Structures are given as C-alpha cells and as structure tokens.
Amino acid sequence: MPEPTLTIRTIIGLEIHVQLNTKTKMFCGCPVRYDAPPNSCVCPVCLGHPGALPVINRQAFTHAVLTGLALNCKIARHTKWDRKSYYYPDLPKNYQISQYDxxxxxxxFFDIPVRGRMKRVRITRAHLEEDAGKSLHDLPGCTLVDLNRAGTPLLEIVTEPDLSSADEAYAFCIELQRLVTYLGVSEGVMQKGQMRFEPNVNIAIRCDGREYRTPITEIKNLNSFRHVRDAIAYEARRQLTAWTEDHDYQQDKRPNENRGWNAEKGITEYQRDKESAPDYRYFPDPDLVPVEITDGMLDEIRAMLPELPIARRQRLVSEYGLSTRDADTIVNHRGTADLLEKVIAAGAPADVAGKQFVNVWLKLANDRNVHVTDLGVEPEQIVELARMTADGTINKTAANRLAQVMLQHAEPRASARADAQRSTPSPLHLAQELGLVQVHDTAATEAWVEQAFTANPKAVQDALGNPKKAQAAAGFLRGQVMKLSGGKADPNLVVRLVEKRLAKLRGKG
Ligand SMILES: [Zn+2]
Known part of the structure; x- marks a missing residue:
C-alpha cells in the first residue's frame, strides 16, 4: 500500500493588543506611566471602588478611530461599552470595560508585502478596552499586584484567519507595529509590553480526498516578533503530530485550547480549554453612555492620516530610485524618513543620500541606540556630505570617517545648542583639515601605485601569473594604494592605474 499523500495548510488569525499613547487612562484621569512606583497611578475609578464613575478618554478614542481608518475599516457611527466579566487578582472591578457587539x-483590510507581493489580510474588528493590572511573581511564595496599568487604554485588533505561515504572521506584526508608530497612536515598544500578540492557529490536512481540521489553539500573550514566528511554527508541527497519532484530534471532537509559549524550551504548553463568549457574561455598561460619531468628527480624524509606511516605501523607490531594501530600512522610522526627504529637497542627490542614510547615519545611530534624528547633525551638513560624495570631492571611505568626525562636533551641541552652532565647521572645511579631500592627481596616484608594487612583489607575481589568485592579488594591491594615499585616492583612478601598470608588466614578460 502506498503512503497516503498529505497536503497541509496552516491557518492563522491574529489578535493584537496595542497600548495606546495617551497621557491619562481610558476612563479616569490617572497618568499612564511605565516608570512610576507600584500602585502610585491609581484612583477610585481604576481601583473599582463602588460608586466611582468612568469618563471616556477622548484621545484614546481618536487614536482608535485613526487606526481603524488606516486599516480600511468601517467606522461605527454608534458604538457602546460592555462589561466583560472575569475574576482575576489584577482586575479589581471583576470586569473589564470592552466593546462586544x-x-x-x-x-x-491591511495589505502587507510578503515575498515581493502584496498580501491582503482582512481585519475583522478593532475595538477599545481597558488593560488589567500586573501580577508580579518576583518574591517566592507570594504574588504582588501593581495596578498602575489597570484601566490604561488598549486597542484590540482582530484579523480573519488569512495568514498561512509563521513568516507571514511575523511580517504582519512588523508592519502593524510600523503602522501604529507612524500614526503616533502607540510607541509600539515590545519590551514595555506595548504590543502583545495572540495567534490563533490550526491546520487543515487533506488526505485521500478528505479534509481534517485540527482544533484551534490560541497562543497567549506573545511580546516579541520572534516569539510569534517560533510559537506558530512549533504549534503547526505539534498539531500535525497530534493528528497523526490520533485522527480524532479534530475540531468538534476535541476542544479548542489556550496555550502559552515557553521560549526557553521552544514549545507551547497547555493552559486551559478556551472560553466562549457566553462565559464572559457580556452586558452593556450602565455607567457609560454610547458614543455617536458624527461626519464632522470622522472628517477631522481622517485629515490626520499621514502617508502610510507601505505607500511611502514604494514612493521612495519610484521617486528617488532607492533600493527596496534601503527604502524599507529608512521608512522603519517616520522621523528618519522625514529627514531624508528634507535633505533631498534641500539639494542632496537622492541616490547618494539614501545610501548614506543606511550605510553611514543609521549605523552611527544604531551604535548609539538612538534614531538618526537624535544624532544632532544639522540637515545642511548631511546635504553637504552627500553632495561632496556625489561630486567626487571625497570618496565613500572618507565620507564614513567624516561623518564620525561631524558627529563628534555635533554631540556636545545637544547640551549647548545655540552656543556651539557658530563654531560647527562645515564638512568641506573638516575634510580639508583632515586631509580627506580626494586626490584626482594622476602623477601622485601613480607614485602610490609604484610604491605599492615595489613593497609587495609576491602580490604582483600572483596578479600576473597565478590565475587562481590574480583577482584577489589585484584587489590587495588596490587596497595598498588606497592605504598609502591615506584613503584620499580616487578609487576609480586607482583601479585604472593598477590595471595599466599590470598590463605594462605583462607586456614586458
Ligand atoms: Zn484612575
């Protein structure tokens, strides 16, 4: 008997909680702060004292509508608040204010790039709710509760099960983070738990003309992109094994379940069977009035929509000729992309400026764990560096060094901006001072070539007579010439003169 052929399809939907960027909590005036001492940002409303009345945070509401518009959603004209009942130590009211029906x-829908194509992921819904507090298990034998987070605004976004691999889900989460930070509705910092992901995963198995579907697993509370990808990949494999061992491991025969990701072991672990909506006893919150959204409100919020990251990336490629990869890197941070467009508008050649942003400025910023916009270098200086590189005043290596020196001049300015402004030397002045201005002088370059050839007879021999090593040896000689020139030689001229010299020697031999 031949083995039956199996076709396996992974089915993934996502639930994402996004912590909204507001000064105060969702239904009270307590400040939203991550660094405050435990239980210092609380009041009778978020502590759930009887008789305390909640009031809606307008900023949170605006952020939520803005995100809904960016995700191409229909915005409800009439929306209301519901109580979702559950008992948990860090939920003092014993219910969470959320939105149900x-x-x-x-x-x-949200279109994301996947393997060079756009993939449409349908958005089921996005609603506002409040977060719970935090249980801390730092002390042995007891659990501490910090309610600073209780009542802070959350946007829950739910997708249709349109994603079909761990990598697609990974790409989606990254694009969503980019979107919310672009919109300014969230800082989207994973380490602070500002975005939390809960994938729903199951697999469809086609076997001998029949399709079997495994029960859906909800993987709870993932707070990194990598965990999302790894947990989904593991879970799909686990479900296939479970079905292979027991063909009754199917929807309707086995319950859906919640599982947690154990990053250390690289496995998902059973937590409990999944609740269904009736278990939460949803009912409308009697303390909050429904919200009516007028045309005027909607127009006002729509006007706040910026160009979104995916569209912007495509434009940077088509308008400025950037590579998709460079555009992707630059668009990652809105301020950085804004700065690039600003320097291009001010006369920096787009191709050189784009490359320098990625290869020079972003590297320097990453080393310091800041954004390019925080480096303190003036846009005019960035323009000049790109211009000098484009017109051959300096070469790429020199541009790198010059940028570092510019940064040393810029850094003290963060503290004494106005003062130092006058004394900041121009990049050209710095390049001259440091002797980085490129030498186009053929005679001088020929002298360096001569010197390099005399000092490295072995490399010359290889370049001439060893076919296996010829290319590497010629490269080595070019490097020696650049070194002798102190990095100032024009690399194109060096290539030509080294070749010319080798040809001459070949002619002699
Ligand atoms: Zn409060």
Whole structure:
C-alpha cells in the first residue's frame, strides 16, 4: 500500500493588543506611566471602588478611530461599552470595560508585502478596552499586584484567519507595529509590553480526498516578533503530530485550547480549554453612555492620516530610485524618513543620500541606540556630505570617517545648542583639515601605485601569473594604494592605474 499523500495548510488569525499613547487612562484621569512606583497611578475609578464613575478618554478614542481608518475599516457611527466579566487578582472591578457587539471599527483590510507581493489580510474588528493590572511573581511564595496599568487604554485588533505561515504572521506584526508608530497612536515598544500578540492557529490536512481540521489553539500573550514566528511554527508541527497519532484530534471532537509559549524550551504548553463568549457574561455598561460619531468628527480624524509606511516605501523607490531594501530600512522610522526627504529637497542627490542614510547615519545611530534624528547633525551638513560624495570631492571611505568626525562636533551641541552652532565647521572645511579631500592627481596616484608594487612583489607575481589568485592579488594591491594615499585616492583612478601598470608588466614578460 502506498503512503497516503498529505497536503497541509496552516491557518492563522491574529489578535493584537496595542497600548495606546495617551497621557491619562481610558476612563479616569490617572497618568499612564511605565516608570512610576507600584500602585502610585491609581484612583477610585481604576481601583473599582463602588460608586466611582468612568469618563471616556477622548484621545484614546481618536487614536482608535485613526487606526481603524488606516486599516480600511468601517467606522461605527454608534458604538457602546460592555462589561466583560472575569475574576482575576489584577482586575479589581471583576470586569473589564470592552466593546462586544458594536466595535468601533470593523470589516477592514491591511495589505502587507510578503515575498515581493502584496498580501491582503482582512481585519475583522478593532475595538477599545481597558488593560488589567500586573501580577508580579518576583518574591517566592507570594504574588504582588501593581495596578498602575489597570484601566490604561488598549486597542484590540482582530484579523480573519488569512495568514498561512509563521513568516507571514511575523511580517504582519512588523508592519502593524510600523503602522501604529507612524500614526503616533502607540510607541509600539515590545519590551514595555506595548504590543502583545495572540495567534490563533490550526491546520487543515487533506488526505485521500478528505479534509481534517485540527482544533484551534490560541497562543497567549506573545511580546516579541520572534516569539510569534517560533510559537506558530512549533504549534503547526505539534498539531500535525497530534493528528497523526490520533485522527480524532479534530475540531468538534476535541476542544479548542489556550496555550502559552515557553521560549526557553521552544514549545507551547497547555493552559486551559478556551472560553466562549457566553462565559464572559457580556452586558452593556450602565455607567457609560454610547458614543455617536458624527461626519464632522470622522472628517477631522481622517485629515490626520499621514502617508502610510507601505505607500511611502514604494514612493521612495519610484521617486528617488532607492533600493527596496534601503527604502524599507529608512521608512522603519517616520522621523528618519522625514529627514531624508528634507535633505533631498534641500539639494542632496537622492541616490547618494539614501545610501548614506543606511550605510553611514543609521549605523552611527544604531551604535548609539538612538534614531538618526537624535544624532544632532544639522540637515545642511548631511546635504553637504552627500553632495561632496556625489561630486567626487571625497570618496565613500572618507565620507564614513567624516561623518564620525561631524558627529563628534555635533554631540556636545545637544547640551549647548545655540552656543556651539557658530563654531560647527562645515564638512568641506573638516575634510580639508583632515586631509580627506580626494586626490584626482594622476602623477601622485601613480607614485602610490609604484610604491605599492615595489613593497609587495609576491602580490604582483600572483596578479600576473597565478590565475587562481590574480583577482584577489589585484584587489590587495588596490587596497595598498588606497592605504598609502591615506584613503584620499580616487578609487576609480586607482583601479585604472593598477590595471595599466599590470598590463605594462605583462607586456614586458
Ligand atoms: Zn484612575
């Protein structure tokens, strides 16, 4: 008997919680702060004292509508608040204010690039709710509760099960983070738990003309992109094994379950069977009035929509000729992309400026764990560096060094901006001072070539007579010439003169 052929399809939907960037909590005036001492940002409303009345945070509401619009959702004209009941130590009210049957935004889509193509992921809904506090298990034998986070605004975004691999889910999460930070609705910092992902995963197995579907697993509370990818990949494999061992491991025969990701062991672990909506006893919150959204409000919020990251990336490629990869890197941070466009508008050649952003400025910024916009280098200086590189005043290596020196001049300015402004030397002045201005002088370059050839007879021999090593040896000689020139030689001229010299020697031999 031949083995039956199996076709396996992974089915993934995502639930994402995004912590919204507001000064105060969702339904009270307590400040939203991550660094405050435990239980210092609390009041009767977020502590759930009887008789305390919640009031909606307008900023959170605006952020939620803006995100809904960016995700191409229909925005509800009438929306309301519901109580979702559950008992948990860090939920002092014993219910969470959420939105059940009338979410703020629904039926949208988000197009993301996957393997060079755009993939549409449908958005089921996006609604506002409040977060719970935090249970801390730092002390042995007891659990501490910090309610600073209780009542802070959360946007829950739910997708249709349109994703079909761990990598697609990974790409989606990254694009979503980029979107919310672009919109300014969230800082989207994973380490602070500002975005949390819960993939719903199951697999469809086609075997001998029949399709089997495994029960859906919800993987709870993932707070890094890598965990999302690894947990989904593991879970798909686990479900296939479970089905292979027991063909009754199927929807309707086995319950859906919640599982947690154990990053250390690289496995998902069973937590509990999944609750269904009736278990939460949703009912409308009697303390909050429904919200009516007018045309005027909607227009006002729509006007705040910036150019979105995916569109911007495509434009940087088509308008400025950047590579997709460079555009992707630059668009990652809105301020950095803004700065690039600013320097291009001010006269920096787009291709050189784009490359320098990625290879020079972003590297320097990453080393310091800041954004390019925080480096303190003036846009005019960035323009000049790109211009000098483009017109051959300096070569790429010199540009790198010059940028570092510019940065040393810029850094003290962060503290004494106005003062130092006058004394900041121009990049050209610095290049001259440091002797980085490129030498186009043929005679001088020929002298360096001569010197390099005399000092490295072995390399010359290889370049001439050893076919296996010829290329590497010629490269080595060019490097020696650049070195002798102190990095100032024009690399194109060096290539020509080294070749010319080798040809001459070949002629002699
Ligand atoms: Zn409060």
């Amino acid at each position: 009338l979410p703020l935004a629904a039926r949208g």
